[in-house]
Amino acid sequence: MNKMLVAALVAVGAGGYWYSQQGDDVSASDNAVMAYIPADTPIFSAQLQPFPIKSYINSLSDAYKQSGANSLGEWEAEDDPRAQFFLSLTKSYLAAMQDGETFINTFGLAENIRSYFYTLGALPVLKIEVANAEAIWALLDKAEGESGLVHVAGQLKGVNYRSYPLTEATDEEQINLVVAVNNSMLTMTIDTSFSEAALLETALGVTPVERSIVDAKIIEDIIAKHGFTDEGISYINHQEIITALTSTDGNQLARQLTKLFAMADEDPFIELRSATCSQELSSIASNWPRTVAGYDELAISDSESSLSYRVVFESNNQVMLDAYQKMRGYIPAYVQDINNSVFSFGLGIDVNQMVPSLQAIWDEMLTPQYQCAPLQEMQAQMSQQSPAMLGMMTGMANGVKGVGLSVIDYKISEDVDAPEIESLDAVVTLSADNPAMLFNMVKPFAPELADIQLPTDGSAVVLNDVLPMPPEMNITAKMAVKGNHLVLYFGDKGEAVADKLTTEAVANNGLLAMSVDYMKMFAPLLTFIELTGEPVPEEFKSMKDYDMRVKVALDVDDKGVIIDSSVNSRATK
Known part of the structure; x- marks a missing residue:
């Protein structure tokens, strides 16, 4: 079951990689998808402008396109229908990589696409613009036929979807891969028997969130602060993650974890949820609030691609x-x-500045006298060492x-x-x-x-x-x-x-x-x-x-x- 869940998360999460490969100026507030992405999402990645996926595939060397062909051995030996299902999809992907035309035809894509990856708390959501939904269904039908894995059809507020089981039918809790195409947008997400029903509605784009990333102006603020182009933006929100680990209901992820730990009758983060740890960890997160990323250059043709991408640990x-x-x-x-x-x-x-700079960093990390036990332990270990000893080693490198x-x-x-x-x-x-x-x-x-x-x-x-x-x-x-x-x-x-x-x-x-x-x-x-x-x-x-x-x-x-x-x-x- 664990391997199947990993495969599903990879299938959904692989689209997150597309943010690093995906031009008309379009404000984030003009994008209808954004209304369904909560401001407290801990992870977000989107290709905001149409990315020339066909030309990009064409610009890759033949050897690079097939670089994953030798990594299928472990899956070939699996007789589990779920493993064979994902193996079939992977083989279709590798076969489609021969050129841009084959790729977009196989997956029903336009020559230029937008894509989005984010989480609703802990549940991943991948959305990709498609031009031909029938190609998606044909691809899934082929995988079903080759694996024996059968979907369950569902409908939610007018949106039809397929649900593929990732757990055994006898398991107490169920986890499913959900695939839908609505308004020329492919959605892949995870649905569970212990999730709130509203999560799937939001993931499928039928129920908007109360406060979205558009309302919070997160994307515009990142572009303005760091000077990225508006073609694609990604971020990991450290503050939301710390809130989830140090509270029971501080955000969507916190509420999900609280429910999950209650089901397991064990809370591995109970120590971090004390008032002291919550305050001190939140203070650290406020000093290192996000990891953000975006393009500085994106130039793609059928013969050559050049991309410059910058990641900033704020x-x-x-x-x-x-x-x-x-x-x-x-x-x-x-x-x-x-x-x-x-x-x-x-x-x-x-070298002249290395020791005093490291000492300043060391002192800064030791200056707050933390009361939270894990932080106290870290400081105790650091206090036994000193960067000043490096001075003896760097003296000759003046x-x-x-x-x-x-x-x-x-x-x-x-x-x-x-x-x-x-x-x-x-x-x-x-x-x-x-x-x-x-x-x-x-x-x-x-x-x-x-x-x-x-x-x-x-x-x-x-x-x-x-x-x-x-x-x-x-x-x-x-x-x-x-x-x-x-x-x-x-x-x-x-x-x-x-x-x-x-x-x-x-x-x-x-x-x-x-x-x-x-x-x-x-x-x-x-x-x-x-x-x-x-x-x-x-x-x-x-x-x-x-x-x-x-x-x-x-x-x-x-x-x-x-x-x-x-x-x-x-x-x-």
């Missing part, structure tokens, strides 16, 4: 935000170049602002008898106020570096005597001081990047960034593995054909902690 704790911002270091420009490298990584830390590395290009020889790296273009950097001084400080601890004198004019020294390279590899390692950067580089492309650093000023511009080009990384690597005769891991085989570039960055500003991600993909030629 914070009102100015002490912590100030401390995190002071720790920000320098991320070189080459690390942030998604198009001209195999793999890049940058860590930006202002003035360091960040480190970075990039594999720009590499080639592996096709010698079957002895495959090896034939060429390498790469760069490793240490950015600091005085990189030459730091290099000289390290010399006593690395005797092999003792005789190396780095020129002050930026010219390089060859390190092949220090870093022995087999002559057949034809790789030369060089080191130079380029402005505020100590640079170790390989190859002509590495040298070009190193030279640009001469005039690149060090600025506190981030905490962490990394990027990868799947095709550039895995194609030579898998060739190497094949030449050695070793078996290629199944999960790696298709990655060499992923024409996809991904970049992720971590930063902080006066609104919170930020994860910024960009994805670029191209169709198989």
Whole structure:
């Protein structure tokens, strides 16, 4: 039963992923769906503008489209009709992914769609615009025929729906997957024997809620505060979740949990529902109220897609935000170049500010003398440690602002008898106020570096005597001081990047960034593995054909902690 419930939740929740893949300006208040989404929903994700799903599918590489085909083994062996039902749907999904036209025809979608995922307390609701309801019913009929799972037809205030059992008929409580299409909107949700009847009415769009997210102006406020485009918005409301855990009737989720715990005759959160814990946890949640997300860029055609998506962990704790911002270091420009490298990584830390900033964060977390037992325990554990000890470790790194590395290009020889790296273009950097001084400080601890004198004019020294390279590899390692950067580089492309650093000023511009080009990384690597005769891991085989570039960055500003991600993909030629 547990596996079936998980499958159902995945089926409903998978649509939540579409928020990250889904233009005319339309206010949230103009969208009729929003009237049925309560303001106290803890989780919300919506594609507010029509997303070009057909073009998006076309823009993906063939290998990526079929990346899930090898994960069906466990379900194939299941003889439970419910497992076979979801297996059939998954197979239909993978078959439909061959191109955009097949995909929209299989699922009855228009070329551009809106989608919504949210919860009514704990119950998930997925809504997707459809152009052909008959395609949905045909898909479900096919799954029923292949699995033996039979639906029960139902009607609620004029809306017809199908109900698929997820529990055994003999179970005391029943859980069902509900599927309906009404007014060109597919709805999938969970209905239970212990749910309030009004929940299904709201989920199916026949009974609006008393106070919706439109009434609360949540979407507009998020867009205005964070500068997202209005194409898609998502959030997790930490305050509503804490309210649910620390009260019996503070919101819809709290009331549902209270009823569920009463049925189980056990309340795992009873300690948190004391007045003291409720107040202290609510105070923490008010400082970290939400995780919000939205688009900064969305450009999709049949041949290529580019998406930039930003997640913000909102914070009102100015002490912590100030401390995190002071720790920000320098991320070189080459690390942030998604198009001209195999793999890049940058860590930006202002070492001079790291210990005092961590101490400020530590003190802030210990300053409220919590009375709530779980919080007291956390503080007791923290009080036994101190970031000040890091000062001894960071003393020799005075003035360091960040480190970075990039594999720009590499080639592996096709010698079957002895495959090896034939060429390498790469760069490793240490950015600091005085990189030459730091290099000289390290010399006593690395005797092999003792005789190396780095020129002050930026010219390089060859390190092949220090870093022995087999002559057949034809790789030369060089080191130079380029402005505020100590640079170790390989190859002509590495040298070009190193030279640009001469005039690149060090600025506190981030905490962490990394990027990868799947095709550039895995194609030579898998060739190497094949030449050695070793078996290629199944999960790696298709990655060499992923024409996809991904970049992720971590930063902080006066609104919170930020994860910024960009994805670029191209169709198989």
